[in-house]
Amino acid sequence: MDSQSSKSSVVGQGPSSCKTTVLRDQYEVLRDQYEVLRDIGHGGFGQIKLARHCLTGAQVAVKVLQKKGQRFRLLSESNIMKSLEHPNVIQLFQVIETRKNIYLVMEHAGGGQLLDQVPPGGMQEEEARRLFREVVCAVAYCHDKGMVHRDLKPKNIMLDDRGHIKLIDFGFSTWVTPGQRLKESWGTLSHIAPEIIQRPTYEGPPVDIWSLGVTLYFMLTGKLPFMGSTRKETIRQIVKGLYHDPPHVSLAARMLIYQMLTLDPRKRPTAKQILRHIWLMQGEQHLPPHYQEALLKQPDLEILTIMFDMGYDLHKTWMSLAKRKYNGAMATYLLLQHQKSQGQGFMFQGKPVPPLVQPQPCPLDSSHSPVLPIRSPTEPALRTFSLPCELPLPEEAKHSGQKHIRTASQPPIHLHFPPARTPTPGLHSPSDSGQLHASRKLWKRVTRGIATCVRQLCCCIPRVSNGVAPM
Known part of the structure; x- marks a missing residue:
């Protein structure tokens, strides 16, 4: 290089x-x-x-x-x-x-x-x-x-x-x-x-x-x-x-x-x-x-959510990571992980996922909202989705795959994950309090859904070997 x-x-x-x-x-x-x-x-x-x-x-x-x-x-x-x-x-x-x-x-x-x-x-x-x-x-x-x-x-x-x-x-x-x-x-x-x-x-x-x-x-x-x-x-x-x-x-x-x-x-x-x-x-x-080195034990749900919005099949994406395929799905995950590790954000361009990825229908029209919204502390950080965990992973995925996935240090181009904003005490109006109460109830439901998703996901994570890549 x-x-x-x-x-x-x-x-x-x-x-x-x-x-x-x-x-x-x-x-x-x-x-x-x-x-x-x-x-x-x-x-x-x-x-x-x-x-x-x-x-x-x-x-x-x-x-x-x-x-x-x-x-x-x-x-x-x-x-x-x-x-x-x-x-x-x-x-x-x-x-x-x-x-x-x-x-x-x-x-x-x-x-x-x-x-x-x-x-x-x-x-x-x-x-x-x-x-x-x-x-x-x-x-x-x-x-x-x-x-x-x-x-x-x-x-x-x-x-x-x-x-x-x-x-x-x-x-x-x-x-x-x-x-x-x-x-x-x-x-x-x-x-x-x-x-x-x-x-x-x-x-x-x-x-x-x-x-x-x-x-x-x-x-x-x-x-x-x-x-x-x-x-x-x-x-x-x-x-x-x-x-x-x-x-x-x-x-x-x-x-x-x-x-x-x-x-x-x-x-x-x-x-x-x-x-x-x-x-x-x-x-x-x-x-x-x-x-x-950090072993790849579980995926980053925030990154998977973004990839889901892009149209990626999450089961195939996780298989690409577990089996170290270094294909388009793995590249997208690593690049998002790369950006997140720098405290930077990314801007989804609303373009289709490459044909070889076989994308799933995206429930959101990202072309109308290309930038990830700023969320308050009471709003859910992740949109819930269902992972294909009921499908058993291929047997070879349990034994293949390399030791780890790297973090990286190259920042993306001037884009930022906005920091969470802490509300100032004593400045809420009555209507704000009602919205806050409703948001908290919604957040409890969302976190329960996320917890269920994580448990399902952890059940289908392949074991990763410590082998070294051959020449």
Whole structure:
């Protein structure tokens, strides 16, 4: 998801009617769900397009991968992304496969590349520490999952609109087991570890640690540690570990760089050990809370209500989530969840659900009221509906499906869930009191209905396995 500019978000464009005049023939498969806006970069195996989800108005990045005999490698990338859930790793929303291409619909990190955020001479250590800590958190998470990135560099580290790190581009990534040796000589020369150049096999995690050392050096100095005038000279510097020690950088930071750029991979620290380094522990009060994956135990009823109004079949939607299909229904749910997690709202465009979803008739004409109404505390937050819980779930749904569904951090386009308004005591008129009493009675009936619905829904929720997605 390399971006051509740090200003990669579209300015002044809200949700549209999803006209497809800008679509080229090869993007017709996206027509029913997305509006492709423009190119924003390229990754290891394909182009990156900025697009807008038609139903929610959320901006997404679409990575277009051409198969051309490398279908296994491309499917491996999508499977790796399906199994990753971390606030500092880019989120996958949908996978669309055609005869020629694979389309990965992902979170759009609108803050641009880390590469573009580093000024000449390097960043201030406080800011570099905050960002690098998030990068290491993402790498430690990936290593714990048994995955190595193998192409860590500032171009593959993005920032979202709030200035937080998003690790991207898993085209060279692979699954590893402890002690497993790898053979492929992949990566970017200026960030590649010496053992990849010198040895027939290497271990995966230490390779990422070396790349982290190169990245931190660049963040603090604005220069790469190994950059000869020729390719041969660059290789010589890497295999000998020759770089200039930056005198303006603090001693603690220089010592951390030295440890990560150790020639012997067995002596390099792990990602978790780096997080405990004295330099990164400074300002520990600013550390994010300990991240813990949340298993998908029950759906968000508010999001399902919105999708019901859109015309989605809720049983099929829940099956898509439980079996981790990454189809249109799952993408819509994740995008709404994504917006809600940011305290943002969404605007339903009144467009039909994509034909493949087989929508149910919508009881409300959303074209006359496209914006969700503001509700007072006495009004029901959710409209009641019946879920198809009397139908038993497919047996495979109880055993398939991945471990979790990720939260995300990309905000939608300037739309808000209005906060609940607390009525001011003593300002109610007699008529207001009567309406309040009636509303409370209605609310009691609605909450009883919701409770019944939740109990029915919980009876038909599939068990989720802890398996890791295969390559």
